[in-house]
Amino acid sequence: MARKTASAAKRPAAPRKAARKSRKRAPAVADFTRDEEFAALRTMLLVRRFEEKAGQLYGMGHIGGFCHLYIGQEAVVTGVFMARRADDEVITSYRCHGHAIVSGADPKAVMAELTGRAGGISHGKGGSMHIFNTAGHFWGGHGIVGAQVPLGTGLAFARRYGGSDQVSLTFFGEGAANQGQVYESFNMASIWKLPVVYVIENNRYAMGTAVTRSAARPEELYMRGAAFGIPGEQVDGMDVRAVKAAAERAIAHARSGKGPYILEMQTYRYRGHSMSDPAKYRTREEVQKMRQEHDPIEQVKRRLLDKEWASAEDLKEVDAQVRKIVTAAAEFATSAPQPADEELWTDVYAQAGRG
Ligand SMILES: Cc1ncc(C[n+]2csc(CCOP(=O)(O)OP(=O)(O)O)c2C)c(N)n1
Ligand SMILES: [Mg+2]
Numbered sequence: 001m002a003r004k005t006a007s008a009a010k011r012p013a014a015p016r017k018a019a020r021k022s023r024k025r026a027p028a029v030a031d032f033t034r035d036e037e038f039a040a041l042r043t044m045l046l047v048r049r050f051e052e053k054a055g056q057l058y059g060m061g062h063i064g065g066f067c068h069l070y071i072g073q074e075a076v077v078t079g080v081f082m083a084r085r086a087d088d089e090v091i092t093s094y095r096c097h098g099h100a101i102v103s104g105a106d107p108k109a110v111m112a113e114l115t116g117r118a119g120g121i122s123h124g125k126g127g128s129m130h131i132f133n134t135a136g137h138f139w140g141g142h143g144i145v146g147a148q149v150p151l152g153t154g155l156a157f158a159r160r161y162g163g164s165d166q167v168s169l170t171f172f173g174e175g176a177a178n179q180g181q182v183y184e185s186f187n188m189a190s191i192w193k194l195p196v197v198y199v200i201e202n203n204r205y206a207m208g209t210a211v212t213r214s215a216a217r218p219e220e221l222y223m224r225g226a227a228f229g230i231p232g233e234q235v236d237g238m239d240v241r242a243v244k245a246a247a248e249r250a251i252a253h254a255r256s257g258k259g260p261y262i263l264e265m266q267t268y269r270y271r272g273h274s275m276s277d278p279a280k281y282r283t284r285e286e287v288q289k290m291r292q293e294h295d296p297i298e299q300v301k302r303r304l305l306d307k308e309w310a311s312a313e314d315l316k317e318v319d320a321q322v323r324k325i326v327t328a329a330a331e332f333a334t335s336a337p338q339p340a341d342e343e344l345w346t347d348v349y350a351q352a353g354r355g
Helices: 015-021 034-059 074-083 097-102 107-114 148-161 180-191 218-223 240-255 284-294 296-306 312-335 341-345
Strands: 089-091 168-173 196-202 232-236 261-266
Touching: 034 074, 034 097, 034 107, 034 240, 034 296, 034 312, 074 097, 074 168, 074 196, 074 240, 074 296, 089 148, 097 107, 107 312, 148 168, 148 180, 148 196, 168 240, 196 218, 196 240, 218 232, 218 261, 232 240, 240 261, 240 296, 296 312
Parallel strands: 089 168, 168 196, 196 261, 232 261
Antiparallel strands: none
16 A cells, blocks of 8 residues: 555545535525524624724714625625634634624724724734734735735645644635635645635625626636536525534534535625725616625524514614624724834734744
């Protein structure tokens, strides 16, 4: 028998085998319990109300620079976080406010980062695209499209190398999925069987470019790892139950030493790419249809009402609690002081020996 090494324990599966392992739609989705439905509702509402408030503050001039909202995509981050272990690593693009909050970052500190204040999570020096919460295993917040994919792969390598069984959850957009560095990452992750789950947030647009115009085989991005023997799944990213179930499968696969896994989350962003995007590349009807027929929050509310697990009053109460948190965040973010001048000289270089 050939000698095996850690880096080549088993040859990656041939593409056809991988293709057979990949699946277009996940198996039937298990229902949530009442507690899970409420937890999902609270988290998704918190992200949505936070982003709506950020949009308002931007309009009022409190937030400058770029600001990419996550409205419409809440089920993706919520479902994945319901499946992750609290010490699994997470990294994403500039569309990062939701990921930070769901990782446990204080909404006040995230909002104050958007307004560039001293109480901001990056001390007011990073802004919307550079939000980190390493205590919650959230590694940002990256403005360069696709940059987080090799970094997330490196996180998986580092954790494996250190003897841990933590998994890296590496999120990126469908636009980023066309980048070369993504495939270099897939290749290394497959060879070394790294514990990384690649979560493609396919919201159908990369700035103003529709996925159907920019991607080869846009209907099956979950197959993008086939050449590397990486299995993939296409998931209804507007259904938080489907997201959680698929993420559980993917994380179990990665944690058990079988290597990387790809989840293509089919989702949609309701707002423009960033606050300065009038979104003229799509019709109002298209957005309205998604909101009316597929909204992730409305789906949970409907199920809670249909099953008589909640009354309309109960749902209003959840919203009221969430709004209180977001209002307090906005008040803090608009009243906190500006960073002190000395902050110009902090965090410029990493200290030697710091991990
Ligand atoms: C390397 C690089 N090229 C181009 C840009 C400009 N840019 C910012 S976001 C974006 C689109 C990315 O779309 P996608 O990956 O689908 O993510 P989404 O914004 O939809 O979440 C582009 C081209 C950039 N920031 N970095
Ligand atoms: Mg996109």
